[in-house]
Amino acid sequence: MRRRLAAAPSVAAALLAAFGLSACNFERATGYVEIRTVPANPPAHLKLVLDSQTLDPLKKGNTVLRQAVGTHKLGVATTGDPMMLCELAVKKDRITTVTVSLLDRPPRCQCRSSTGTDAASNKRCEG
Numbered sequence: 001m002r003r004r005l006a007a008a009p010s011v012a013a014a015l016l017a018a019f020g021l022s023a024c025n026f027e028r029a030t031g032y033v034e035i036r037t038v039p040a041n042p043p044a045h046l047k048l049v050l051d052s053q054t055l056d057p058l059k060k061g062n063t064v065l066r067q068a069v070g071t072h073k074l075g076v077a078t079t080g081d082p083m084m085l086c087e088l089a090v091k092k093d094r095i096t097t098v099t100v101s102l103l104d105r106p107p108r109c110q111c112r113s114s115t116g117t118d119a120a121s122n123k124r125c126e127g
Contacts, residue, residue, distance in 0.1 A: 029069040031090040034097040037061040042102045049075040049082040064095070074098065076107050085109045089126040098125045 035048065040061030048055040050065070051072050067090045075082035086109035088096050099110040111125035 029092040030066050031069055031092055032095045033065045033067050033072070033088055033090060034095055035063050035065070035074070036097070036099045038099060038101045038103060045078050046102055046107070047077045047082075048100065049077050050088075074100070074109065076100070076102070083107075086111070087124045089124060091126070096125050 033050070035050075035055070035058065037048070037058055038061070040058075042058075042061070044057075048058070050067075054077070055063070055065075067088075069090050069092050072088045072090060073084050074086055074088055075084045077083070083106065085100065085107060086098065088098060090096055097112045099112070101108050101110060109123070109125060
């Protein structure tokens with residue numbers, strides 16, 4: 001009988017710990033980044049880079065990516081190190097839209113704010 005009673009507190013503690021962990025939300029806050037390119041089919045030698053990840057070629061010049069909340073750097077690379085174009089401020093459950101003009105030299109970002117107007121600064125895009 002004593003063995004059962006000694007094991008009961010440890011079982012209860014394990015159940016409480018499991019219940020406590022199940023109540024935690026380990027999911028990271030995310031938002032979305034919409035990237036558009038002009039022209040829709042950019043030259044093959046130009047690759048878009050988000051932080052340190054090279055993006056796959058965009059279909060019809062448009063893609064939407066799910067990203068962690070925070071600031072991310074968008075750049076373009078031909079060979080070697082990418083050239084930073086702008087910073088994207090991703091907010092929880094919001095869409096940050098940026099149009100990358102690859103016709104200009106050097107390429108540049110054009111941001112659209114949540115009100116639908118162009119942002120004054122083309123170096124930082126916010127959703």
